[in-house]
Amino acid sequence: MQCAFILFHNNAVEWARDHGYKGGSTFTQARQLTTWHYHWLVVHEFLPQIVGQAMVDDVLRNGRRFYKPRMRQGFIPVEFQTGAYRFGHSMVRPSYRANLRGDNGNPFFGMVFDPAGAGQPDPVDLRGGARAPRRFIGWQTFFDFGDGNVKPNKRIDTKISTPLFNLPLGAIASHDTPQALPQRNLLRQLTWSLPSGQSMASAMGVTPLADADLSELQPYGFQSSTPLWYYVLKEAELVEDGLHLGPVGGRIVAEVLIGLLQSDTGSYLVQKPKWKPTLTSAGSSFRMKDFLTFAGVDPASRGQ
Helix, strand or coil: CHHHHHHHHHHHHHHHHHCCCCCHHHHHHHHHHHHHHHHHHHHHHHHHHHHCHHHHHHHHHHCCCCCCCCCCCCCCCHHHHHHHHHHHHHHCCCEEEEEEEEECCEEEEEECCCHHHCCCCCCCCCCCCCCCHHHCCCHHHCCCCCCCCCCCCCCCCCCCCHHHHCCCHHHCCCCCCCCCHHHHHHHHHHHCCCCEHHHHHHHHCCCCCCHHHHHHHHHHCCCCCCEHHHHHHHHHHHHCCCCCCCHHHHHHHHHHHHHHHHCCCCCHHHHCCCCCCCCCCCHHHCCHHHHHHHHCCCHHHHCC
């Protein structure tokens, strides 16, 4: 993905040159275009999938109710960082099809993490830091190019894939234990003194989940005061059938990401709110598949 963004930017530089920009203005224009197309994807594709279109529309039309940084003073609240935005851990599958023909003409499948992959130059799993021909990503597995090959992630719920309970130390920034990702998330609830999910719901004017909804936590005494991360996952599972975040988790994520853009003087929401993507013919329907195509890493360009 990082390489795709670099290639998108490089092609934006060529576009700027072809459209009359010269010298430093070429880079300035390419940077703005790359950033604005990315911002567009966050607002118009990512957030609707993660929090629901209704929540996105409410925040954009009626404003942010809780996250209100001043211009140029955007920040990441701990409730977002350690609570709501870790919802993605629930969506991770144990394994993925990385591409369709990378393994001697056959699809290359790999576990997210496999202890056997440690130290291998061409790991059997999908850990980073190893460059090998069969490991190049075929994006049609992860984004919908209309060819029927896209595979959905897990729904947002309280079930976490087994490999995430035994992370390689190299995948942990501090390189220390515990290696169980859910344990690390729940410990942060304590060490960062985060509010419970129920207290967040009350502050937002949202009816909290009932104790019966969290009965599996009764042996630990957390059914009435639930760690925010777990609460957000359970809320999505019960209220939205796991298809996207619920009212507490969804509002935290939507208000923070939109608020960061609205407090950034360089974002298109501030400079030119009615702007639409310009580097492809997709216009207002511009999505990640169009981003990858302009970058030249789409399946057709790669012969995949």
